[in-house]
Amino acid sequence: MSRWLKLSLVALGAGALLSACGDDGESPSESTTTPARAEAQIQGMNSSPLSGTATFTQTGDEVTLTLTLEGCPAGEHSAHLHANKSCDENGDAAGGHWIPNGEGLGSFTCDASGQGTQTITRPTDVWTIGDAGATDVTQFSIVVHAAADPDAGGRIGCGLINLE
Ligand SMILES: [Cu+2]
Structure with missing residues (x-):
């Protein structure tokens, strides 16, 4: 369970990074969801x-x-x-x-x-x-x-x- 949580957090973090770096050209894409x-x-x-x-x-x-x-x-x-x-x-x-x-x-x-x-x-x-x-x-x-x-x-x- 905690490993899962960690993975989710990592995924969220990566998502945040990606959106921070990306220009907003790509509409709110299918937000590589949890x-x-x-x-x-x-x-x-x-x-x-x-x-x-x-x-x-x-x-x-x-x-x-x-x-x-x-x-x-x-x-x-x-x-x-x-x-x-x-x-x-x-x-x-x-x-x-x-x-x-x-x-x-x-x-x-x-x-x-x-x-x-x-x-x-x-x-x-x-x-x-x-x-x-x-x-x-x-x-x-x-x-x-x-x-x-x-x-x-x-x-x-x-x-x-x-x-x-
Ligand atoms: Cu059966």
Whole structure:
């Protein structure tokens, strides 16, 4: 979080410098805005004690997802972006995968203390944050499964991806 803040401040500083040096020829351009950020609070589904956070941050032309879980059954799990932005009905309302047969976030392991993390980076061709385009992750949900891919098993966690 503090690293993010630092980066943002640096970006702001650079922006200020640029505008200070530039002549005002270029209208208030798309002001190389503060990089977008989105977050999902993962809640346990189907009586799982799982909880956690999925954070998407954009740096340049890449978006990085950091998934941090607690209360996660020890062993291998998988997660995906699902097409519907809903976690109703124990996560079933999230529907199928966004991008059929795709947008798996890989398999990862939760340790004996119930903690697990996964970090994935995709180019902005695939993921964007809050631009309302077809690749905008804030129109989806993230679902954590009981087992690893490809037979991911039941839905033990779900969160709605919201713009921060
Ligand atoms: Cu899934």
